[in-house]
Amino acid sequence: xNTIATYRRVFFTFVRNSLVRDMTFRGNFIIDTISSLCWxxxxxxxxxxxxxxxxxxxxxTGWHRYEFYAFFSTGLIINALVQMFFMTNIDEMTDMIxxxxxxxxxxxxIDTQFLVSLRRIEWSSLANLLVGIGFLVYALTQLAHVxxxxxxxxxxxxxxxxxxxYYSLMVALGASTVWMGxxxxxxxxxxxxxxxxxxxxxxxxxxxxxxxxxxFTFVIPILIVINVxxxxxxxxxxxxxxxxxxxxxxxxxxxxxxxxxxxQTALGSYRSASS
Amino acid sequence: xxxxxxxxxxxAERLVYRVDFALGTLMRFxxxxxQIFLWQAVFQGMxxxxxxxxxxxFHQMIAxxxxxxxxxxxxxxxxxxxxxxxxxxxxxxxKYLLQPVDxxxxxxMGRLAHKLVYYAVAIAPFALVxxxxxxxxxxxxxxxxxxxxxxxxxxGFLLGYFLEATLGMIGFWFLEVxxxxxxYMLVSFFFSGQMFPPELMPSFWPALxxxxxxxxxxxxxxxxxxxxxxxxxxxxxxIVEALWVVFFYMSARTLFHYGVRRYSAFGG
Numbered sequence: 001x002n003t004i005a006t007y008r009r010v011f012f013t014f015v016r017n018s019l020v021r022d023m024t025f026r027g028n029f030i031i032d033t034i035s036s037l038c039w040x041x042x043x044x045x046x047x048x049x050x051x052x053x054x055x056x057x058x059x060x061t062g063w064h065r066y067e068f069y070a071f072f073s074t075g076l077i078i079n080a081l082v083q084m085f086f087m088t089n090i091d092e093m094t095d096m097i098x099x100x101x102x103x104x105x106x107x108x109x110i111d112t113q114f115l116v117s118l119r120r121i122e123w124s125s126l127a128n129l130l131v132g133i134g135f136l137v138y139a140l141t142q143l144a145h146v147x148x149x150x151x152x153x154x155x156x157x158x159x160x161x162x163x164x165x166y167y168s169l170m171v172a173l174g175a176s177t178v179w180m181g182x183x184x185x186x187x188x189x190x191x192x193x194x195x196x197x198x199x200x201x202x203x204x205x206x207x208x209x210x211x212x213x214x215x216f217t218f219v220i221p222i223l224i225v226i227n228v229x230x231x232x233x234x235x236x237x238x239x240x241x242x243x244x245x246x247x248x249x250x251x252x253x254x255x256x257x258x259x260x261x262x263x264q265t266a267l268g269s270y271r272s273a274s275s
Numbered sequence: 276x277x278x279x280x281x282x283x284x285x286x287a288e289r290l291v292y293r294v295d296f297a298l299g300t301l302m303r304f305x306x307x308x309x310q311i312f313l314w315q316a317v318f319q320g321m322x323x324x325x326x327x328x329x330x331x332x333f334h335q336m337i338a339x340x341x342x343x344x345x346x347x348x349x350x351x352x353x354x355x356x357x358x359x360x361x362x363x364x365x366x367x368x369x370k371y372l373l374q375p376v377d378x379x380x381x382x383x384m385g386r387l388a389h390k391l392v393y394y395a396v397a398i399a400p401f402a403l404v405x406x407x408x409x410x411x412x413x414x415x416x417x418x419x420x421x422x423x424x425x426x427x428x429x430x431g432f433l434l435g436y437f438l439e440a441t442l443g444m445i446g447f448w449f450l451e452v453x454x455x456x457x458x459y460m461l462v463s464f465f466f467s468g469q470m471f472p473p474e475l476m477p478s479f480w481p482a483l484x485x486x487x488x489x490x491x492x493x494x495x496x497x498x499x500x501x502x503x504x505x506x507x508x509x510x511x512x513x514i515v516e517a518l519w520v521v522f523f524y525m526s527a528r529t530l531f532h533y534g535v536r537r538y539s540a541f542g543g
Contacts, residue, residue, distance in 0.1 A: 031454035038461045042470065049475040053328045056320040057313070188302070195306045203316040212308070 010110065011118060018121035032124035036083075040076055040131055047072060061202040062235065069139035071200055071230040076132030078159055078226060082166045084125035089117050090174040091186045097177045100272045113263050117171070140233070147233045154237075158229035158245070161252035165225050168259035169193070175259070175266035197222040200230075221251040277376075278384055285388030300397040303344070304404050310340050329474035335501055336472075337411040341404070342497035343469050348397065349428045350435035350467075350492040352386060356459075359443025360452040363538065372535060379440060379527060386436055416500060423509055427496040430516045434491050437523035444527060447534030468494025488519040 022029045047068065050057075057063040063071065093116045096102040105115050140147065147155070173189050196216050201223045204213035216223040228248040231241055318326050318333040326332070331339060359382070362368040371378035405412075416424070442459060446452050464470050466489040473484035473494060484490055495512060498504045504512055 028451075028454065031458070035454065035457050035461060038458065042461060042465050045465075046471055049471065049477075050317055052477070053475075054317045054320040055322065058316040059319040061316070061320075063316075188299075192302045192305045195309050199309065199313055199316075203312045205312075206315075209312055212312075 007110075007114065010114075014118055015121050019123055021120075022123045029124050032122075033127045036124060036128050037131060040128055043072065044135070057200060058202045058205065061200065063200045063202065066139045066142040067234045068200070070136055070143070070234045071226060073132045073136035073139055074155075074159070074230040074233075075198060075226040076135065077129060078162045078166065078229075080125045080129035080132055081159075081163050082170070084122050084129065086117055086167050086170055087187075087190075088120050088122050090170045092116075092119070093174045094177040094186050097174075097270065102270060103272050106267075112267060113171070113260065117167070143234065145234075145236055151233055151237060154232040154245075155229050158232055158248060161248050162225035162229055164252045165221055165255045166194070168255035169220070169222065171259040172262050175263045178266040178269050193220070194222060197225050197227075201227045217247075221248075221255065224248045224251060278380065281376075281381055281384040282388050285385045286392055288388075300393075300400045304400065307340060307344070307404070311337055329472065330503075331472060331474070334411045334413070337408065338501060339472055339497050341408055341411065342500050343467075343493040345401070346428065346431055346493040346496040347467075347469060348393070348401075349390070349496075350431040352435050352439040355382070355386065355436070355439040356443035356456050357453060359440060360446030360456075363443075363446035363534070364450060368535075368538070379531065382440065383436060386432075390432065416502065420499060420502065420505075423513060424496055424500045426513055427491065427499050427516060430513070430520055431491055431496055433520045434488065434516065434523060437520060437527050438488070440527040441523050441530060444530035444534050447530070447538055463489050463492065466490065467492040468497070472498075488516075488523075491516045491519065 051065040051068070055064060057068060093102070096105065096116070102116075105112055108115060170186070170190065173186055196212075201213050201217065204210065204216075204223075213223065224244065224247070228241075228245055232245070314333060314336050317328065321328075328336060359368075368378070370376075371381065415421070442452075442456065445455070449455070466484055466487050468484065468490055469492075473481040473490065476484065484494070495504070495516065499509060499512070
């Protein structure tokens with residue numbers, strides 16, 4: 001059997017096992033679903049109130065109510081995907097590094113990063129994913145501009161790039177546990193860092209805003225995670241967006257490569273804590 | 276004397292993690308940076324002059340968010356309700372039944388120590404951030420407002436403590452309360468005014484949000500400082516807050532009283 005087929009089979013086994021596990025603790029699954037939906041709803045309420053008072057975010061930025069709703073939905077979808085596939089796994093990885101349980105993973109005849117990244121699928125994030133898609137469709141139907149097939153395709157490609165960048169950042173944070181122990185949990189770090197990517201990059205303006213925008217675009221490229229796919233779909237394609245779009249592709253590939261390298265290096269420094 | 280000893284031990288315990296505290300506090304201000312830029316964009320997008328959102332100017336809005344962080348530094352009780360529920364579930368709670376220590380007072384001293392150490396370490400990052408953001412504040416308020424602000428913060432601490440303790444006591448009746456606590460956390464984030472000032476909501480919502488005790492955890496102290504609540508309304512607000520503290524003190528005591536009667540500890 002070839003390698004890709006093996007990995008595919010292992011992945012679908014994870015998918016199935018996780019579903020069986022989630023359905024075993026059904027009450028917990030329902031509460032998890034409700035709480036993540038509540039959080040999304042609270043945000044919608046907040047943005048609804050904001051747009052009662054203002055026409056757009058920033059002056060002449062083009063981020064009016066429904067453009068921003070599409071942006072927010074894009075973020076919801078990307079975050080739901082990251083939470084569904086990677087969040088719990090990478091958080092568990094940091095625990096495994098601290099407790100020495102990573103030993104058992106290292107013994108398995110499969111790529112370690114693949115195994116620690118995808119062992120568990122959080123099915124409860126599916127609700128947020130569906131709400132994100134639903135809200136995106138609603139926002140797009142309210143826009144004057146109707147996105148074409150090419151735009152949809154680019155949107156999907158750049159969403160994948162966004163997920164890849166988030167994933168890489170998460171792996172980098174998780175792998176650094178090997179050297180640093182930890183002060184805050186991965187969830188805390190994640191929340192504080194990704195908070196910068198939750199809004200259109202145009203809001204970062206002025207003498208402090210521009211350096212911040214540059215930092216989170218070019219050094220830690222989290223600002224492009226939602227911004228690039230969102231602008232592929234809310235406005236007609238425009239050559240002004242190509243440089244950023246080109247950079248987003250490079251950033252996604254670079255991030256995955258860098259996190260892979262960091263993960264391998266971290267494994268080299270891993271000293272089993274248990275023995 | 277006993278309470279003083281508990282306080283001293285708890286302070287020593289907390290000081291072990293002082294670097295974590297300082298780092299954690301600084302990180303907590305990061306979302307504030309985004310909030311400043313978001314609100315700047317909101318106000319830029321508005322037409323006309325003399326812009327205000329629900330009675331808040333741009334500067335007041337940022338000052339509001341900064342002040343709710345101070346309010347939450349007093350009223351937030353991370354892990355309190357979950358900890359009580361866990362102690363009930365795994366049987367640790369029986370130590371309070373066997374030893375001559377009252378659980379609510381013991382945990383209150385622990386929290387007080389936690390807060391004192393927290394302020395001692397967090398005062399530096401807080402002072403730095405407030406100094407950097409001093410332009411958002413229109414100077415110091417008068418002495419009466421400051422005194423009312425301080426009173427609302429202290430009562431916010433007590434309210435937060437007894438409210439969370441009451442929630443934790445539910446563990447006597449339900450085995451799994453973590454999910455419930457998470458939903459409470461979301462609800463309180465919204466209704467306490469930490470997410471945004473209640474005035475932003477339409478129709479009956481602001482009145483509803485201000486009728487619920489959760490507003491004292493974040494909104495009320497900030498509103499006092501910003502002169503949004505003055506005169507008779509201020510006095511009334513402080514009295515109602517004090518009554519809520521008494522209410523939750525009584526409810527925590529009552530639930531504990533009835534809870535231990537149906538509690539059964541197994542194992543060694």
